[in-house]
Amino acid sequence: MIRVAIIGAGIGAEYLTGYRALPERFQVAVMCDLDAARAETATGGDPDIAISGDLEAVLADASIDLVDICLPPHLHFPVAVQALEAGKHVICEKPIVRSLDEADRLQAAAEASGKSVFPVFQYRYGRAIAQLKALQAAGLAGKPYVASLETHWNRDADYYAVPWRGTWAGESGGALLGHAIHAHDILCHVLGPVAEVTALTDTRVNDIETEDCAALALRMENGALATSSVTLGAGEDTTRLRFCFAGLTAESGSAPYAPAQDAWRFIARAPVTQAEVDAVLEEAPHRHAGFAGYLDAVADALEGRGGNEVTLADGRRSIELVTAIYQSVQDRGPKLLPVSSESAFYRGWIPDQP
Numbered sequence: 001m002i003r004v005a006i007i008g009a010g011i012g013a014e015y016l017t018g019y020r021a022l023p024e025r026f027q028v029a030v031m032c033d034l035d036a037a038r039a040e041t042a043t044g045g046d047p048d049i050a051i052s053g054d055l056e057a058v059l060a061d062a063s064i065d066l067v068d069i070c071l072p073p074h075l076h077f078p079v080a081v082q083a084l085e086a087g088k089h090v091i092c093e094k095p096i097v098r099s100l101d102e103a104d105r106l107q108a109a110a111e112a113s114g115k116s117v118f119p120v121f122q123y124r125y126g127r128a129i130a131q132l133k134a135l136q137a138a139g140l141a142g143k144p145y146v147a148s149l150e151t152h153w154n155r156d157a158d159y160y161a162v163p164w165r166g167t168w169a170g171e172s173g174g175a176l177l178g179h180a181i182h183a184h185d186i187l188c189h190v191l192g193p194v195a196e197v198t199a200l201t202d203t204r205v206n207d208i209e210t211e212d213c214a215a216l217a218l219r220m221e222n223g224a225l226a227t228s229s230v231t232l233g234a235g236e237d238t239t240r241l242r243f244c245f246a247g248l249t250a251e252s253g254s255a256p257y258a259p260a261q262d263a264w265r266f267i268a269r270a271p272v273t274q275a276e277v278d279a280v281l282e283e284a285p286h287r288h289a290g291f292a293g294y295l296d297a298v299a300d301a302l303e304g305r306g307g308n309e310v311t312l313a314d315g316r317r318s319i320e321l322v323t324a325i326y327q328s329v330q331d332r333g334p335k336l337l338p339v340s341s342e343s344a345f346y347r348g349w350i351p352d353q354p
C-alpha cells in the first residue's frame with residue numbers, strides 16, 4: 001500500500017478520485033492546501049484523510065511514501081526537489097518544470113535520492129491509445145505519414161481570474177504549455193520524438209500575457225509530419241487527433257479531456273484489411289483510464305514492474321518541445337531538436353519583456 005500526500009486541492013481533487021479507484025494500491029493520507037476549506041471540500045470530509053496547510057510538516061512525515069504535487073507551475077521544481085530530499089517519491093503536475101536546466105537538475109536530484117519522479121500525462125491512458133499502440137506493435141500501422149492535432153478549448157476571464165494563470169511568471173507559458181501539452185505528449189507517445197518545429201503564436205482571445213492561439217508544423221524523428229492547432233477561444237471544448245499510417249488511419253472523437261477514452265475509428269488501408277485491424281482492437285490490453293490509469297502505471301513502476309508509466313524522460317521531452325516552440329516563436333523560424341545545453345533557451349524561454 002502506497003501512502004500518499006496530495007499537495008494542492010484544485011486538480012488534486014481529481015487525483016483523489018483516481019486513487020480511490022485503486023484502493024488496493026494507494027491510501028491517500030493527507031490533503032495539503034494553504035486553503036483548509038478547499039482541502040476539506042476536496043476530500044468530502046473523509047475522516048481517513050488528514051487536512052494540512054503545512055507542506056514542511058507533510059514532507060517530514062515518515063509515513064508518507066509519495067507526494068503528489070498539484071501546485072501552480074512555478075512551485076513544481078522547488079517542491080519536487082524538496083520532496084525528493086525528504087525521501088519521497090514524487091508525482092508532479094504539468095508542466096513538470098520551467099526549463100531544460102531544471103529538468104536536468106530534477107533528474108540529478110532524483111538520482112541522488114534514489115526516488116522516482118513521475119510527470120503527469122493522464123490523457124494517454126484509455127482504451128483507444130492502448131489499441132493504437134497494439135496496432136503499431138502488431139506491425140499493422142506501418143510507416144507513419146502525417147498527424148493532425150486540435151486543442152480547441154474555451155477559456156474566459158473567469159478562468160484567468162486565478163492570479164498565476166496567463167502570466168509568464170506564474171504559468172511560464174500559455175496554451176502551448178498549459179493545454180496543448182497533453183495532445184503533444186500523445187503525439188510523441190505514438191510517433192516518438194520531434195526533430196523540428198515551426199511555431200506561430202498569438203494572444204487573440206483573452207487579455208493575458210501568454211499565448212492563447214497557436215499553429216505548429218512539426219517533423220518527427222521518424223520522418224512523419226504533424227500539425228497542431230490550438231485555441232482557447234473555441235465555441236465548445238474539443239480535442240481531435242488523427243494519425244495516418246501506411247496501414248491504417250486512426251481518428252479520435254472530440255472528447256476534450258479524455259481523448260484516449262473516446263470512441264476512435266481505426267480504418268484499414270490496403271493491403272492491411274479491416275478484419276486484421278479489428279482482431280487487434282479486440283485483444284488490446286487495457287486496465288484503467290485517465291488519472292486511475294496513470295496512477296496504476298505509477299504503482300506498477302514503484303513495484304518494479306515499470307514500462308507503462310510516464311517517465312521523467314517523457315517530461316523532459318515535453319519541456320524540450322516547449323523550449324523549441326518558444327524559440328521558434330521568438331526567432332521567427334524553424335528550430336531543430338534536441339536543444340543543446342549551450343542554447344540560450346536551455347535555462348528557459350520566458351521573454352524579458354513579454
Ligand SMILES: NC(=O)c1ccc[n+]([C@@H]2O[C@H](COP(=O)([O-])OP(=O)(O)OC[C@H]3O[C@@H](n4cnc5c(N)ncnc54)[C@H](O)[C@@H]3O)[C@@H](O)[C@H]2O)c1
Nearest residue numbers: 008009010011032033034035055070071072073093094095
Ligand atoms: N493534468 C491536468 O489535466 C491538469 C488539469 C488542471 C490543472 N493542471 C495543473 O495542475 C496544477 C495546479 O492547477 P490547479 O488548476 O489545480 O491550480 P489552483 O490554483 O486551482 O490550485 C492550486 C492550489 O495550491 C494551493 N497552494 C499554493 N501554494 C501552496 C503551498 N505552499 N502549500 C500548500 N498549498 C498551496 C493553493 O491554495 C490552491 O488551492 C497546475 O500546474 C496546472 O497546470 C493539470
